[in-house]
Amino acid sequence: MILESLDSAVVPAADRFGWWCELVGRDTAPTRISSDHHGDFRAGLGLVRMGAVRLSLLSMPAIRSERTPKLIRRSDPEAYELCLILGSDMWLEQRRSDARVGAGDLLLWDTSQPFDGRGLGGGPEQLSRAIIVHIPRTALPLPEARINDLLARRLSTDSGMGTLLAGFLRGALHQADGSATAVGEGGSGIWSPGDAVRLGSVVLELCTAFLAQRMDASAVLPPESRRQVLLHRMLDFIELNLADPGLTPVLVAAHHHVSVRYLHQIFQGQELTVAAWIRRRRLQRCQADLVNPLYRHRPVHAIGRRWGFPQPAEFSRAFRASYGMSPSEYRALGTAALEG
DSSP: OOOEEEEGGGSOGGGHHHHHHHHHHHHSOOOEEEOTTGGGOOOEEEEEEETTEEEEEEEESSEEEEEOHHHHHHOOOOEEEEEEEOSSOEEEEETTEEEEEOTTOEEEEETTSOEEEEEOOOSTTSOEEEEEEEEEGGGOOSOHHHHHTTTTSOBOOSSHHHHHHHHHHHHHHHHHHHTTTOOSSSSSOOOOHHHHHHHHHHHHHHHHHHHHHHTTOGGGSOHHHHHHHHHHHHHHHHHHTTTOTTOOHHHHHHHTTOOHHHHHHHGGGSSSOHHHHHHHHHHHHHHHHHTOGGGTTSOHHHHHHHTTOOSHHHHHHHHHHHHSSOHHHHHHHHHHHHHO
């Protein structure tokens, strides 16, 4: 899963605004865009394809974006777009509702209905930034009438599913951004196409659960959706606690108020057991640190201890079993590759 980055700096200044308008029309939906900064329009677009859903990272100066009935008739991807604001405020009007939202908020709109949106950034050096999740309308298992009630409204991420969703989106984008230059598999962001599809499924489940919570419609979620949300909470908890040597399936189950038996049922669809997943992610974090120039003077055993392997012998055995060489050999090989 790699972030495809496009920057208007590669286009002559006179052509940048038209290039941007065409690019956004292809990535999201055709809109009528205007800006006071069209003379030297500095903007960027990052794309991550994750199966049924896609993520876009936009950076741009202040713009106005209008989707009219005529543009909808011309082309409609029939999608909901859930936007996480990262920078300057944004204003949106749709279905006689309007909202001004700021950094950390989420905002939802429907490409099949007219809207008027404005990025309220400053000049060319004060770009607005946002992550947009593109969700096919048919993929969201929620009543359309209830979804309409959430359009063009401020959706806070201060607690609950909102915090979880916002954190995951930022993390997924960070992982994708690092994948082009990462060495090895460790926390650097290398994901196979299959991983990308699975992560897309998690994004869809989290968006569905978040919107259902906002409309107080959790009961309409299918059982599988609820299980997927719980699975992601568990994976997130594991990721945050890899450094704790006491992280075990028992601890994960206790934290989420379920039995160990039910924990294993939740993980049945995964390729690894809970314990094996914990071990793999610890080893991947160690693998990344071993070739990270920032840690070149840190002893191998200290890196193992940092990620939950307090005993050097245990760390060495586990690393060799997974990668076919000792941690020291892997570090030497990775260092030589970086210097070569």
